[in-house]
Amino acid sequence: MTFAIEARDLTRAYGDIRALDAVTVQIQANTITGLLGRNGAGKTTFMSLVTAQDRPTAGIVKVLGEEPFENERVIEQLSFVRDNQRYPDDYKLKHALRAARVFHPGWSQELADELVALFRIPAKTVVKKFSRGQLSALGIVLGLASRARVTFFDEPYLGLDATARTYFYDVLLRDYQEHPRTIVLSTHLIDEMDRLLERVVILDRGRVVQDADVDELRGRAYQVAGRRAAVEEFVAARTALSVHRTGGLATAVIEGTLTEADRAAAVAADLDLSSVTLQELVSAYGFDRDADAGGDAGEALARDAKGARS
Template sequence: MTHVIEVSHLSKRYGDTLALDDVSLTLEQDTIYGLLGRNGAGKTTLMSILTAQNFATSGTVRVYGEDPYENARVLSRMCFVRESQKYPEDATPRHALRSARLFFPRWDEGLARELVEEFRLPMKTTIKKLSRGQLSAVGVIIGLASRAEITFFDEPYLGLDAVARQIFYDRLLADYAEHPRTIVLSSHLIDEVSNILEHVVVIDRGRILMDAPTDEVRGLATTVVGPGDAVEEFVVGREVLHRESLGRVTSATILGRLDDDDRARLAAAGIDTGAVSLQQLVVRLTQRQSTVEPQPEEARR
C-alpha cells in the first residue's frame, strides 16, 4: 500500500509537559484509522501537527512525501475537523459551508445539501447560537463533503444524539465505499466505532501503545474466569492486563492469543473464557501503562 503520511520520532513539548514522546507511524492510502486514547493522551496534538496547525519540537512529518507546513499542494488535500473549531462571530452554517467549498477541490455540494437535511441543520442561525450537536454537525458535513484525500475527525460526535451519530457512521461508510480516502477518526466511543475501523492506533501519554490492523487486534486479549487458584495457575508467565476477584472466583484479562492446548487446559480446569472488546482492550492497555509510569501533574493537551 501507499504511505500518505510518514511520522518519524515526533515529539512535542509544552513547557515541562511532553505531549508527544518519540512518535513514529505511517498512515496508508484509502484506510479508515481509529486514533484512540484517553482525554489528554496527545491525539489532538498529533493531528494538529500532521495538518500543519501546530509545530513539532523535534522529529519529522511527511505528507505525500513533503513537509506540510505552508505547502498548499499538500494542505489542499487534507481536511481537519476540530472539536474546538472557531468561526467568526456572526457566521452561520451557510457561511461555513460556502467558505469550505472554496478550500477543498473535491467538494461535493450535492452531498453537503443532503447532509444538511439529514442533520436538520438550521442554516441561517448564527453558529454561536447552535446547540453542541448542531455545531458538531457543521464539522461532520464539512468533513464528509470535502472528500479530502486525508480527512481527520477530532471527536466528531460530541453533542450528537444516537440517531445523528448513526447517520454520520452510515454516511461515512457509504461515501468511503464510493470515494475511498484516508480517514482518521479520533473517538471516545470506541465500541460504537469499532466496526468501521480498519486500523487502530492507541496513544497514551504521548506514546503509541498499539498500531495494528483491526482484524489483528480482535482476539488479542481474552478474559478468563474461574476458581481463583486455577486462574492464577493458568496466567503464570502470561501478561495480565487486569485482575479482580470476588470470593473464590477470579477474573483475569490476559494479552495474547489462546491456542488449542490453552483452550483444552482451560476447559479441564473449569475456567470460562470471554471475548475482550476493542474498548475493553484499550482501557486495559492504558490502565497498565498508568501503573508502569505515574501520571505527570501537567495534563497533556
C-alpha cells in the first residue's frame, strides 16, 4: 500500500496549548479523505504542517515519501486551498491563474477555463473586491485545475450556494476519476460530501479519535432512541459516544457493532435502533461528549479562542 501522507506523533504546540497532539495517521495515495472535527480540533494545523506552511513542535511528517519542509520537489506537488486565502491587492483572475499555472506542473488550463465559466468568475474585477462566493469559486478553480498529486481543501466552498457546491462536488468527483490523486477535504458540510469520501479522519482536541474507511466507520456505531429511563438503562451497559435528553425522551449514539443481544434488549425496552450518519458520528466524537461531561464545552471553547488553530 502506498501512502501519500504519513504522520507519526505529529505535535504542534502554541505555548501551553497543543493544537495537534501526537497525531499518527496514514493517508493512502489516490483517495478522497475527509478531515473532520469541530472548530479547534486541529484540522487546519494538520494541513499547515503537511504542506510545510508551519513546522511541528515534535513528530515526523512525510508527503510522497519525503519530508516536505524546504523540499521543492514535494512542494510543487501540493495544493492547499483555504477559506481565507489571500491574494496581492492588484491581482485579477488572470494573475491568479497565471501564478498557479507556473507553480503546478500538472496544471490543466482546460479544466480551469471550464470552472471559471461554470462559476461565472469575473475577469475584470480585482480579486480583493470579489464576493465571498467568488473567492470560494476561485479557490476551487486553483485547487482542482492544479491537478496536484496531493490537494487540500480547507473549507473554501463555504461561500458557495447549494447549487454551486453541487457543481464543485460533481466536477471534483469526475476529474478525480479521470485523473486520480490524493484529495483531503476539511468540511462541516458532512452530509453533503458523504458521497465523495472514501476514508475519514476525525480529530478532537488535537488527537485522532477515528481513522477508518467510511463504510467501516458507519458500522462502528449505532443510534438508540426512546423513553429517557429506558435509553439510560440501555446505555449503562454500553459505551455511549453521546446522549441527548429532551423531556422524557432521549437519543444516544453507541460505540460498537450492533449485536443480536443489543437488538433483543432494545425490543424488550421498546427502543428504536437506527444507523448513524457521518454528521452524527462526528458530532458524537466531538462536541457532544463535552456537553455530557457537565460544562467542559465552555472551557474547550475558551481554550480555542486563546489560539488553538483550527
